[in-house]
Amino acid sequence: MSNIVADHLVLLDHLRTILVAVGEADQVPEESHALFLERFDELRAQLPVDPIESQYLGQDILCQIISRYPQIAHLIPRDLLWYFGGDCLHYLADEEIDLYQALEERRYEAEQNDEPFDWNQEKQLLAMPDQDIKH
Structure with a gap:
């Protein structure tokens, strides 16, 4: 299993704990929840087995979370919205999309040069205001 998939499984687990808490707080109809x-x-379960095929299910589920549970929409990890793409991208701001595109470019360059790439570290670096970066 790739690091990318492993990282997103951690984010899905985090999101699931939030969904369970919403259900326990009786904020949603129990049966449909x-x-x-x-x-x-x-x-x-499908993501580690078939990451490509799970994209559509991921898009569908994340978009449903936003429409079914608007009270927690802001808690969805932004990385999941980017990862699953498609309709999920409608919920990312233009600045976030720019950030993720830059991250993808950096990851691609690192892979081409056989260099290590830490998504979360690179994301923090890119999110910093330019004037704070000292070389």
Whole structure:
């Protein structure tokens, strides 16, 4: 399993704990919530097995979270929205999309040069205001 998939599984696990908490707080109809969590768990199981095929399910589930549970939409890790892409990209600001595109370019360059690449570290560096970066 790639580091990319492993990182996103951690984010999905985090998001699932938030979804469970929403259900326990009785903020949603219990029956449909349980069915939704089953679909979420399907995504969680499918991602490491077939990352490409799981993209559509991931897009569908994340967009459903935003529409079904608007009270937690802001808690969805932005990396998941980028990773699954498609309709999820509508929920990212233009600045965030620019940041993720720059990250993808840096990752590609690192891979081409057989250099290590730390997504989270690079993301922090890119998110810093330019004047704070000292060389």
